[in-house]
Structures are given as C-alpha cells and as structure tokens.
Amino acid sequence: MTTSNRDLLEWLQIKDERIHGTTHEKITVRFERERPHLGGLPLYVFDTSYRAYRKVGKDCIVHFEGNRYVVPHRYVGKKVVIRVKEKGLRIFADKKLVVSYETPEGKGHLVQDPRFYEELKEDREMNKRKYSHGRVSKGRAKQTISPSRMLYEMDVDVRPLEAYTRVVEGM
Secondary structure (H helix, E strand, C coil): CCHHHHHHHHHHHHHHCCECCCCCCEHHHHHHHHHHHCCCCCCCCCCCCEEEEEECCCCCEEEECCEEEECCHHHCCCEEEEEEECCEEEEEECCEEEEEEECCCCCCCEECCHHHHHHHHHCHHHHHHHHCCCCCCCCHHHHCCCCCCCCCCCCCCCCCHHHHHHHHHHC
C-alpha cells in the first residue's frame, strides 16, 4: 500500500470517529445502526452523462453545441437523445444506441460515419418511393406537354403553300 493510500485511510478513520454535528452521534455507530435498512448497490453503473433532445434533420444531421453529427437516414424526422460524457457523444433513438462519436475540439465540425451514406445509397425501397412515382420516366422535355392532351395533339398553324413560296422567292 502506498503512503498516500495509507494517509487517506488514517484520515477516513479519524473522520468516522468524530461526533456528527446534526445527529450528535459517532458516524461509525450511526452507520452500523442503519446498515440493515440500506439496500444493495445497483447491478449497473448509473449514467451521469449530460442529455439533450434533438430532431434529426432531412439531411440526416443532428446539431449539438455548434457541431453537426450524421445519423442513419432511417431516423430523419425522429427525435433522438444525445448523451455526452467527457469526450464521447452517443446518440440514442428508441432507447437503442444509434452511433457513438468522439466530440471534436471547437465548433463548426461535421462528424460523420461514411457507412451511413452507403446505407442511404443502398436503400432501394426508399429511392424507388422517392424518385419513381409509379411511372416510367420519359425525359424532361416530353413531360412538359399538358397531361390532358395526347402527345401527338399539338396546335400547328395551317397555311397555304403559296405563303411558303412567297417567303422563298422574297429571299
């Protein structure tokens, strides 16, 4: 046992033998009397991290203390819990851990995990819902024609052939 630990134990024993100012009893005597009524310690460590609640933006980003953190796209629009302790930041959704990040020094950083963008690209069902709209795409120019008219129904000026010959002769 080191000298500092020995000194600490001696100091604790002296403090335990003093008469407490409120109860007017020795601390060790009072503790022995209360010990049978005390419950056991919890099986897990109590989480003392700072908690903040945020909503995930449509760009898959959660803002916290001047920095931006990327989460998977399936949490867009949902509320998440951010737990910060020391240098670690954990993001939870529905009491499940979504991602853990190390907090950067300063502000203005984008903290991300590239695998979330890969998941977004691979989510074929979401892409189908977002981009297909249940029809075959024909290109932008053809879609600008009124949907109430058939593609071959267009307003065309009808002129006699003499009008064209006058234009050609005038040149």
